[in-house]
Amino acid sequence: MIKDIVTKTAPSQLVDHSACPAPSSPGILYEKHPTAAEGLFNVWVTIDNPRQFNSYSIDMLKALQQAFRTAGEARDVVAVVLTGAGSKAFCTGGDAMEFATYYAGNPQEFRRFMRLFDDTISAILACDKPVICRVNGLRSGGGQELGLACDLSVAQDLAVFGQAGPKHGGAMVGGATDFLPVMIGAEEAMAAGILCDPISAHKARRLGMISAVVPALKVDSRFIPNPSVVTDRVVDEFGEFILGEPKAGGEIKAAKEIVAKGEIDLSRLDAKVEELCSKFLHMSPEALTKTLEELRKPKLDAWNRSKEGNRAWAAINMTTEAHAGFKAFAVGNKEVGREVNFVALRQAQAIGAPWTPDLIEALMPGRIS
């Protein structure tokens, strides 16, 4: 009956409103998953570079941007799911090797990179459909920023959230400094941004960085919570929050053994994502979009206020601290570490020494200071 009515009233030819080509790049999958309703789909956008923890190349950023524009514009799409391939990492940001070899010392080129990255964040925030981040694993660096731009995040409970930030000579100005204060409050955002400690999925849920966490580890065919963090108590005997804090000592050794003998099963994560998508299916589409637009405002306002200045700063920083930071990641390894000798840098600056190629070389991990 409804079908008869709408086939009579729908335009015989639809106008194509797409402003960019459909996404196509190795490393980005764009898939339409059928919903329970005929002719309607959810789009899954998958960052597919698991060998490098789903870091993204320039072409992948372009395709990501196109994916959100295409899915946002598509009449038959209900919701968009952004995820990473596999179960190790959601995304760890830009290709750190490319940063070290191409962008380090080349600020005008990095400004170009940042335009692409920033426009990808803006494309998520402008998507006319709800965007769910399916956090299948580690979400850090620019990956954390892509995730924070999404409307909702649901994580498997072994996932870790992090920000390389000042530990790698950068500042988290690709969105995290804008989004985190409005999402989790100024104090927690400050702690996350300047301490650079990894945050467990349970802690992220407690802070309000994500809206659901589900188990993923199966031992003897049964789901168990992440054994590496506290999940059975919210506070310790002194009233301090411990839910989601890492275990230590013998407990962590035992936890690692449990993880090693278990298997990862993301079916609960998928079920959670499906549950959210099917809620959207049963809502008024335009009212849902309007609600998204309104509730995105705090993030969007903060983002639009600072993104251009941050882009310029990030470019210039590629001549100094990020230059050294990414080079250190590239030349370092597990033995000597992958970080700059920050103390030597501070000592150099304490006597007013300028940045030179020799100084950068001397700051690399493993060099005798």
Ligand SMILES: CC(C)(COP(=O)(O)OP(=O)(O)OC[C@H]1O[C@@H](n2cnc3c(N)ncnc32)[C@H](O)[C@@H]1OP(=O)(O)O)[C@@H](O)C(=O)NCCC(=O)NCCSC(=O)C1=CCCCC1=O
């Ligand atoms: C913490 C790590 C992500 C993971 O550490 P660990 O578990 O010890 O594994 P690794 O042996 O280090 O990594 C496994 C292999 O994956 C490669 N890898 C991981 N992440 C990246 C990446 N982002 N780019 C390139 N390659 C990556 C790693 O080299 C290993 O490969 P191999 O061939 O050696 O086996 C750790 O890897 C880490 O800290 N990675 C660096 C992540 C990083 O610095 N990301 C931030 C980039 S900056 C950024 O994203 C942006 C900031 C501003 C806005 C724009 C933007 O993009």
